[in-house]
Amino acid sequence: MAALFGSRVRKLRTAAGMTQEEVGQKTHVVSTRITQIERASGAKPTLELARALDAVLGADNLLVELWPYVYRETFPDWSRKFIAYSERAVSIREYSAHVVPGLLQTREYARAVLSVGVTLSGDEQLDERLTARMTRQERLGSPDRPELWVVLDEAVLRRPVGGREVMRTQLERLLEAAAERHITVQVLPFDQGEHDVMGGSLTVLTLPDGSEVAYTEGAHYGQLIEDPAEVGRFALTYDRLRAGALPPLMSLDMIRSAMEGYNRGTKVPSRSERRRVAQEQLQQSGGRQLRGGGRRPPRRRARP
Numbered sequence: 001m002a003a004l005f006g007s008r009v010r011k012l013r014t015a016a017g018m019t020q021e022e023v024g025q026k027t028h029v030v031s032t033r034i035t036q037i038e039r040a041s042g043a044k045p046t047l048e049l050a051r052a053l054d055a056v057l058g059a060d061n062l063l064v065e066l067w068p069y070v071y072r073e074t075f076p077d078w079s080r081k082f083i084a085y086s087e088r089a090v091s092i093r094e095y096s097a098h099v100v101p102g103l104l105q106t107r108e109y110a111r112a113v114l115s116v117g118v119t120l121s122g123d124e125q126l127d128e129r130l131t132a133r134m135t136r137q138e139r140l141g142s143p144d145r146p147e148l149w150v151v152l153d154e155a156v157l158r159r160p161v162g163g164r165e166v167m168r169t170q171l172e173r174l175l176e177a178a179a180e181r182h183i184t185v186q187v188l189p190f191d192q193g194e195h196d197v198m199g200g201s202l203t204v205l206t207l208p209d210g211s212e213v214a215y216t217e218g219a220h221y222g223q224l225i226e227d228p229a230e231v232g233r234f235a236l237t238y239d240r241l242r243a244g245a246l247p248p249l250m251s252l253d254m255i256r257s258a259m260e261g262y263n264r265g266t267k268v269p270s271r272s273e274r275r276r277v278a279q280e281q282l283q284q285s286g287g288r289q290l291r292g293g294g295r296r297p298p299r300r301r302a303r304p
Contacts, residue, residue, distance in 0.1 A: 021034075164262045171259040175259070200217055
């Protein structure tokens with residue numbers, strides 16, 4: 001993809017009658033950077049540079065649209081392979097323990113998720129990651145869109161990622177998505193207890209030829225599974241999660257209830273307030289032990 005991007009830049013530059021040095025001056029980079037891009041050598045172009053080249057060369061957004069595919073080449077091999085499978089899948093079954101899956105995230109929710117857990121070089125890199133994620137969502141509205149079945153742990157609804165307003169909008173997005181005929185959303189409630197995918201996520205993809213692959217992911221790792229026997233075991237694990245989750249209509253009721261909670265704006269004590277209350281309780285317990293959930297022990301009757 002980097003080679004394709006570079007060839008398009010060279011073709012547009014030649015058609016515009018511009019030298020590499022002239023393009024570099026207009027995009028505020030050295031001419032050798034333009035040479036690297038056209039030869040697909042050196043660092044990949046940033047999103048900001050892709051936008052600048054698109055404007056200077058009059059590419060009508062072509063270079064910006066190509067950029068996410070170039071950016072994807074910086075991912076590990078197994079990650080790129082999983083993304084390629086996802087783009088061909090006719091069915092996507094996904095379980096998420098902590099956050100809304102990327103395909104259903106709002107832009108602000110995605111920004112909050114992508115801002116933590118990794119070292120970013122700045123806002124530019126965050127913008128690149130965000131653009132790549134939003135681009136992948138476009139397939140849900142395409143003619144070859146896959147069937148999407150999502151099971152969310154209840155924790156996904158309860159943790160206010162990005163703040164209450166961002167979370168409320170995200171839950172609203174889930175309700176809108178679940179209204180689509182090709183998207184099903186379920187919630188796995190806390191009272192289901194432990195299960196085989198605690199602490200991570202699981203995705204099972206069905207490809208056009210009927211074969212399947214699976215992908216598991218934690219906070220700092222991912223694993224692509226292609227062996228049919230192993231994939232079969234993960235598919236069975238997913239079916240068990242789906243069976244243990246609330247039915248779709250009840251799941252939507254739980255999502256609405258969580259959304260209403262964010263609408264009400266229930267006040268959560270600040271860290272300093274929680275510390276103050278904890279200190280007061282410690283002081284009280286030091287002077288007098290309370291029993292029975294805070295009730296004073298009954299007085300002893302005097303003996304006659």
